[in-house]
Amino acid sequence: MFDESKFAEVEARARLHAMPPSTPLTTEFAAAFLGYSVATMETMRKTPDGPVYSQPPGDGPNKKVMYQISELLAWMDRNKIGSTTQAMIRAGKAFSTLAGIASEEPYFIDQFGLLWGPVAEATIGTVRDRLETHDVVFLTAIDAATRQWDDPVAHKEHAESVQAALLHASQSIDANVEASELRASMKG
Structure with a gap:
């Protein structure tokens, strides 16, 4: 049986992908753009392997993190995999x-x-x-x-x-x- 929630998720992702490349996205929207959870996005920020993001300068907790669509697309391109062997390597x-x-x-x-x-x-x-x-x-x-x-x-x-x-x-x-x-x- 077809899962309607999955269709809505794909439709929402398509709407995000249709936005201009210079559009900044919050962590929540960046996660939806990539098909990841917010927790995964937060984990990837702790490693050099995740997509680059922007954050305002200065001290203090809870600074808003923003991802630019063009950077998310570039990160996706850098991480393309052509085979399961390549993924395993x-x-x-x-x-x-x-x-x-x-x-x-x-x-x-x-x-x-x-x-x-x-x-x-x-x-x-x-x-x-x-x-x-x-x-x-x-x-x-x-x-x-x-x-x-x-x-x-x-x-x-x-x-x-x-x-x-x-x-x-x-x-x-x-x-x-x-x-x-x-x-x-x-x-x-």
């Missing part, structure tokens, strides 16, 4: 080079030898809690993929990321060998 859940899968990283390991994922992906609280019951072992991503994990879903995501990097490297090797052979045949 950006999120740090995939490897883009062989060096990435060949360098050693810390992983949690329990008393049964099961991996519990990379330490770098855990929150500070999780790290603190796990260090009470788990050891840390340094492995390459390839070595980690060949071990058993406590979480089969996380293991599968990790293994697929490693396999994708290896496939990309293999395809690059094949293409460059073929290019070398072609170049050599054109010389002779």
